[in-house]
Amino acid sequence: MHEVSIDTSLLKIAVDNCKKEGYKGIELIKVKVGRASGIMPDALSFAFDAVKIGTIAEKATLTIDKIPVSGFCEGCKNSFTVDEAFVISCPQCGHISIRVETGHELHIYEMDVF
């Protein structure tokens, strides 16, 4: 719902890093967005194209790696991955002692600069 704020933050991190390293512009920004982060990848891409205008990332592409919710069940000792934004019990055995390991990501991890 607030993808514009997220794009503004990620652009600031990218632009600050680019300038600090002495480069002129950004061609590509790669981010990881977890399914449980509350951020919709499509909205993030859409807002990115509006927010980047007038910055040194004006021509940049945003690549989003979508990370599913996954974890480990202490009951059946198996790993699991679900196609939902959250998980409250093991999808295999129903046990509630689970450890969620991925899905909350909201990270910028790489960019191409020139």
Added chain:
Amino acid sequence: MKVKVVSHILEANDRIAAENKKLFKESGVYAINLMSAPGAGKTSLLEKTIQELRGDLKIGVIEGDIAGSDDARRIANLHVPVVQINTGGACHLDANMISEVLGDLPLKELDLLIIENVGNLVCPAEFKVGENIKVMLLSIAEGDDKPLKYPLMFEESSALILNKIDLLPHTNASIEKIRKNSLSLNPKLKIFEVSCRTGEGIGKWVKWLQSLIK
């Protein structure tokens, strides 16, 4: 040329939130981020809480709304320091908005600062503002399906206040279902059943609040 930048996108917000938190600690203020959907009764809960704690704890309030200052006026009527933030469209408060108004509150004189977030069951849960804990309200009339529809806020909160329990006979909502699903998402969640209209249950909530601060 590839550059590796491993950084959380909300890092800038989290940094300012950490500064706010440090300032609260230095000033001896316990800060609560109060969140709910619009109309769940955040301001009513504040009014009741302030009345109950009058003479015991010094309370300050930050009101976050997209527009208007009705809520701040309601709180000001109770003679406690209050600042209104209008986000001008933003669906949540962020750490920077809080940082900008802290100078308008007598922090050193306060024991408790309650930050009433913008009414929204989604975004406020994602932005730290420097609080010690997050507390959420859910009114019975919103329905018992909310924990599983909006899990993040239930996961992030330390306490869940179920408001408007006086309306229970008029709805199909099941408190048991809300409890069960909320606790599945967050086993440590402290749950209070209250009615800000009749005052039922407010005492237990206030007592718990006092135990955190003293």
